[in-house]
Amino acid sequence: MVSVIMPCYNSQKYISSSIESVLAQSVTEWELLIINDASTDNTKDIINDFSKRDPRIKVFHLEKNSSAAVARNIGIDNAQYKHIAFLDSDDLWLPEKLDKQLSLMEKRNMPFSFTSYYVINHEGKVLELRKAPEIVNYDKLLNHGNEIGCLTVMYNRERFQNYRFNEEIRIHEDYKMWLDMFENVDTAYAIEEPLALYRVHAGSKNLNKFRSLKWNWLLWRNYQKQSVISSLIISLRWIKNKVVQRLTVKKLNTSRNNSLTFPSVDQKSVY
Numbered sequence: 044m045v046s047v048i049m050p051c052y053n054s055q056k057y058i059s060s061s062i063e064s065v066l067a068q069s070v071t072e073w074e075l076l077i078i079n080d081a082s083t084d085n086t087k088d089i090i091n092d093f094s095k096r097d098p099r100i101k102v103f104h105l106e107k108n109s110s111a112a113v114a115r116n117i118g119i120d121n122a123q124y125k126h127i128a129f130l131d132s133d134d135l136w137l138p139e140k141l142d143k144q145l146s147l148m149e150k151r152n153m154p155f156s157f158t159s160y161y162v163i164n165h166e167g168k169v170l171e172l173r174k175a176p177e178i179v180n181y182d183k184l185l186n187h188g189n190e191i192g193c194l195t196v197m198y199n200r201e202r203f204q205n206y207r208f209n210e211e212i213r214i215h216e217d218y219k220m221w222l223d224m225f226e227n228v229d230t231a232y233a234i235e236e237p238l239a240l241y242r243v244h245a246g247s248k249n250l251n252k253f254r255s256l257k258w259n260w261l262l263w264r265n266y267q268k269q270s271v272i273s274s275l276i277i278s279l280r281w282i283k284n285k286v287v288q289r290l291t292v293k294k295l296n297t298s299r300n301n302s303l304t305f306p307s308v309d310q311k312s313v314y
Contacts, residue, residue, distance in 0.1 A: 044072040044126060045141055045197070048118030050111045051132035052080040055089060057242065058132040062093050062100070065130065070141040075100045076121055077132075078114035081107050086132075112208035112216040119200075119207060127200050129217075133242045134194045135163075140238040144197045147234060154202035155228055158195040159237040165244040173241075175233035181225040185267060188259065188281040189218040194239045198224070209266070214258040219266055256281065 047065055051058055065075050077090045079102060087104060094100040103117055111131075119127060126145065130136060144156050159175040176183070176190050184190070196217075203224055208216045225231070259281060263274040 044070060044124055044145060045074075045128050046118070046122035046124040046126065046200070047073055047075045047128050047130055048115055048122070049075060049077045049130050049132055050080055050114030050118070051077060051082065051086055051090070052108065053082045053084045053086060054132035055082075055085040056133075058086060058089055059093075061130060061132050061135060062090075064135040064137075066097070067138045068136065068141045069138050070145065072124075073099060073141065074123055076103065076118040077101070078103045078117050079105060080109055080111070080114050081105050110210060110213055110216075112210045112212060115216075116207045116210065122200060125200055126197055127203075128197045129193050130239075131194060133244070135240040135242070136194070137238045137240070140195075141197075143234055143236070143238060147232070148197065148199070151232065153232060154199040155224060155231040156197050156234065157191045157231065158234040158239060160192045160195050160239040160241050161237050163240045163242050165242065167240075167242075169240075170243070172237055174237075175235060177233055177235065179225070179231050179233070180229060181222065184218075184222060184225055185263075185269075186277055186280060187284060188277075189215065189221065191217075191221055192239065192241060193217040194241055196221075212258075212262070212266075214255070215262055218259070219262055222267060 049061065062075065062077075065073070077094075077100065079087055079090060081104075090100075090102045094102045101121070103121070105114070105117075115129065126148070128141065128144075140158070144158065147153065148156050157175055160173055162170045162173060164170055173192065175192075175195070179191065206220065206224055209219050212219055256278060260274060260278060263269045263277055264271070269277065
């Protein structure tokens with residue numbers, strides 16, 4: 044049913060938990076393609092061990108470090124199932140994630156879907172809830188910035204057979220991919236229920252908002268061919284949205300234990 048693509052680089056600290064969140068899915072017909080982007084830590088041994096214990100897990104080892112875009116494209120090129128989903132090696136899914144998305148897409152005959160998600164810290168504590176907009180189209184995605192979490196996306200590979208991540212882009216390569224896709228999709232619908240957990244830590248590449256704005260500007264100008272004035276307007280709107288997001292973000296009750304746990308799969312696979 045679903046080909047799950049997981050790029051990884053020096054991910055020994057979190058990748059076991061990420062893999063186990065796939066193993067814990069209520070849907071069992073999936074394959075997990077892990078692309079090791081020339082890691083120098085113990086990542087290679089960890090993913091090799093998982094692949095030996097579950098034939099649904101397939102690993103690819105790159106000889107030189109490339110990028111998440113390159114790794115994801117290798118995953119797409121080797122995918123066997125109709126649907127594609129993405130999960131980075133430090134993020135997590137809730138157990139019903141694949142099941143609920145597949146049900147929605149089949150019911151509505153949708154080629155693309157995404158969900159809300161939690162933001163967690165390096166310890167797994169929930170920091171905030173990021174609600175997905177109910178619907179997204181090309182204009183909204185272009186003019187309001189990327190509101191689609193890559194870890195929540197699922198799309199029909201047959202509908203988007205020739206689409207790949209732009210390997211020239213080091214940050215926001217997923218945003219560019221969605222913009223390309225949405226030029227041929229009228230509307231995409233979200234599952235507003237949070238079904239994934241996005242981890243922020245010192246190594247998170249989107250942590251710096253000024254850097255993020257710079258890369259967005261380059262994307263709008265160089266790839267989407269927006270004028271300077273148009274890019275400036277979009278940038279100001281993006282800044283406003285980020286400020287509003289900060290002010291209105293739904294903080295979870297920190298007085299309770301807000302770390303999430305997952306169903307046990309194979310305790311021997313915990314590193």
